[in-house]
Amino acid sequence: MVFSTLLFLFRFLPIALGLYYLVPYKLKNTVLFLTSLVFYSWGEVKYFPIMVVLILINYFSGLLMERFDASPKMRKAALIFSIVGSLSMLGFFKYSNFVIANLNQFLGTSFELIGVAVLPLGISFYTFQTMSYSIDVYRRDVATEHNIIDFGAYVVMFPQLIAGPIVKYRDVSDQLHVYKGRLKLAQIEEGVTLFIFGLAKKVLLADTISHLWTDIIGIYSGGVQTSAGVGLINASTPLAWLGVIAYSLQLYFDFSGYSLMGIGMGKMLGFDFPQNFNLPYISRSITEFWRRWHITLSSWFREYVYIPLGGNRKGKPRQMFNLFIVWLLTGIWHGANWNFILWGLYYFCLLTIEKLFLLKYLERSKVWCHLYTLFLVVTGWAMFVSSEPGVGLGLLFQKLFVPQGGVGITYFLRNYGVILAVSAFCCTPLVEKLWNKLRSITWVKLLTLFLLFFLSVAYIVGSSNSPFLYFNF
Amino acid sequence: MKKLFQYPVLVLFFSILILFTLVDLIYPDRDYSDLENTTLQQRPAFNLTRLVNNQWTADYGNYVKEQFMFRDSWIDLQSRSESMLLQKVELGGMIIGEANGQVAQYTKQFSLKDSEESQLSKNIQYVDEFLSRYPNSTFMLVPSASLIYQDQLPAKAPMLDEDGYLDDIFEQIDSPSQIMDLRNTLTASRDEYIFYRTDHHWTTLGAFLAYQDYCNRIGLLPVLPEVDPVSVPEFYGTSYSSSRLWNTAADTLVYYPLENAMTIYDTTGENSFKERFSGGMYDLEKLETRDKYAAFLYGNNALSRIEGNGEGKILVIKDSYANCFVPFLTANFQTIDVLDLRSYSYSLDAMIRENEYDQILILYNFQSFKADGYLSALARPSSLS
Incomplete structure (x- = not known):
C-alpha cells in the first residue's frame, strides 16, 4: 500500500490508528504487527510468507545468541545465519536477475532469469533493519527480544516499511516495551504536523514537478510506453538540464516527503524515528551532502560496514579501501544495475578528493561551494536516472555536456515556473523560518496545515499517474 | 477533554x-x-x-x-490549483490556448509513442492498398485543431509536427488524386467556428466545409440543408472533461434537423448484420446530457444505413469525426452506409461487391488515425467463398 492514496488515508490509517489507540495497552504491539502485515501484503499477497520467514530467522538467531551466551562460536554462527538469511532474500529478489543477465552476457551462458519483476515492498529497508538487530545483539548493544510479536511489530511497522527511515532496533526497543503511557498528546500532535508536511511534499511538490521530466522522456509502465514526451533525443542542452534538475527536485521531495510521513506516523504511534533528510541541497560540499541526504542509510553503512572494516584507524590506504567498499555497496543498494554502481563509485571518487585536499578550500568559499555541490549532485542524479526507459546514460550525458539545440525551455519554464520556484524555496531553510512565524498564531497554523491537507487530497483524487519511485527498493 | x-x-x-x-x-x-x-x-x-x-x-x-465522496469537486479544486496557483497552461493532458479570441483546449501531444509510430505506418499501408483496389474511394484525413491553430498555443509549445506527419502520410499514398488534404480548406476558414473549444471534434461548420470540398472532388453539387440549423448551447466536451478548466466557456453544438431515416445494425459476421433499431439520424436525448456530440448518428455503431434524397450509394468508413459530416451526404446519395471498423473487424470486400457502392469515403482524424488498431480490416481478405 502506498501512503499517498485514498485507500491508505481514509481506510487503512483510521482503522489502524483507531484500533491501536482503542485496544488495551498490552495489545498495542499486536495491533501494530497485524495491521502492518496487512499493509505489507496489500500490494503483493504472495510475499506474506517472506516477511514471516525473515522475522523468524532473525528472532531465533537472537534467541540462539542469548542461549549460547558463553560460546563465541555459536554466537557467531547464529549471527552468520541471520545475516545470510536477510542478505540472501535481498540478493534473490533484487539482484539475481541482474547477476544472471550479466553472466549470460559476459560468459555467453543462457541461464534463465529466476528473480521477480516486482520486489517485495520495502525489502531493501527491512532487511537492513533486521540485520541491525542481529548485529547489535551480537555486539551486546541490545538485549535479545523474547516477544515475537514485539519483534515482528518492529520489523514490519508500516510507517517506515516502504522508504525508511531505516530504524535500528535499538532506536525503538525501549519504546516498544513501554506499554503504559506510550502515547503522548504532544507527540501525536507533532506527528500529525509532520505527516501533513510529508504528504504535501510528496503529492504537491514531487508529483507535480515530476511531469516536467516525463514531458521529456515520456511515461512508461512495466517497460511499455504509455505516453510520449518530446523525447530526450529531441531535447536541447538547456532542456536536458532543466529536466534533470526537475528530476532531482522530484527525487528529493518524494523520498524526504515519504520519510517525513513515516516519521510523523511513528510519532502518532508513540515512536521517535531518526531524522532522514536535513535540507541536503543547501550543502557546501559532497561530504556535507551525504550527512544531510538519507541520513539513516549512511549511518547504517558507517556503523555496520565502514567502522567494522577499520574505518580510518588503519592508515590512509586502508581507509580509502573501506570507503570504496561502502560506496560500492551504497550504489548497489540503490538498484541492481550498472548505473547505480557507477553512481556509487562516482561519490567514492568525489568524497576521496574532498577528503584528500578539496574540503578545506570549499569551507572557505561562500557561493562557489554551493554551485559546485549542486552541479555534482545533479550530475549524479543524471547517472542515477539513466537506467530508466527512455533515457540511456550515453545519450543523457551527451545532451548535458555537448551543447546542442533542439526543443528549448521556454514552454517548460512557462508551464512549470511557479512550481520550480516553490520547490527551490522549499529546499532552503527559509521554509522552516516561515513556518516558525506562521505557527505562532494558532488559526494561521491550522489554516496552513489543513489547506495543504485538502489540496493534497484533491491532487490525489485528480491524479491519473502518481509515480512510485520505490519499486526498485 | x-x-x-x-x-x-x-x-x-x-x-x-x-x-x-x-x-x-x-x-x-x-x-x-x-x-x-x-x-x-x-x-x-x-x-x-x-x-x-x-x-x-x-x-x-x-x-x-x-x-x-464529492469526487468532481475535488478534481475541480485540483484543476483550479493547477491553473490559478501554479499558473499552468497544461491541465489534465490538455494545453490551454486560444481560438478566435476565446480560451480553447488542445490535446497535448509532443511526439508519437513508439506503438503509434508503428501503428501509423501500418495504417498508411492498409489505406494505400485499399485505395488502389477501389479507385472510387477517397481518403479524407482531418488535421487536428492544434495544427490549424498552432500559433494560438502557448509560446514555443513543443507540439508534434503534425504538418510533417501529414505530408509524410500523403506522400506514401500512391494515388494522390484519391487523397483529401483539408489543411488549406480549414486554415482558410480558421477565423470561423470550425473546431469546438472544449471538445476534440470539429464543429458542424467544419464538417460542412469538408463536405463541400468532397463534393467538388467527386463532381457533385454541395447542398446546404434547407432546414434551419438548431443550436444547442452549454456543450462541455471531452477536452473539458480532461482539463476541467474552471473558466471554460461552453461550446454551442449545431445540427440540421433532417428527417432522414436511419437503421442501425450490429455485426454478426463478415458482411452479416442484424438490425438493432430504426429512427432518425439524431439521438435527441443525448442533447440533454453532457456528451452532446454523441447525438450525431447515435454515436459510434457498427453499421448505420441512412436513406438519403439523392442518387447512388456511398460507404463511409470512419471514426467519430464523420458523425456530424454524414448528414450532409443525404442531399447527394440515396443510400449512405456508415461503417465503424471498431465494431466490424471482417473483410469489406464481399460487402462492397454486394452493395455496388458508387463512392467509398475513408474519413479519419489524425489523432485517431495514428493510433487506431482496427484499420487492418481494410486489407483483410474475404473468408467467404
Missing part, C-alpha cells in the same frame, strides 16, 4: 479523518461519471484467486479512489 483542546492540530486532523472516512463510506456509488465521460470502478467482489493475483486489492484501491 480540556487538555485535548490544547492540541488543535491533533483534534482537527482526527476529526477530519473520521468524518471523511464515515461520509465516504455512506456516500452513494456511481456507475458512470458524466463529467469525466467514463465508467467508474465498482466495489470488487471478493474472491480468493483474485486476491492471490493482487487483482482484488488493486481493484479495491481503485474503487475507493474513483468512488471517493
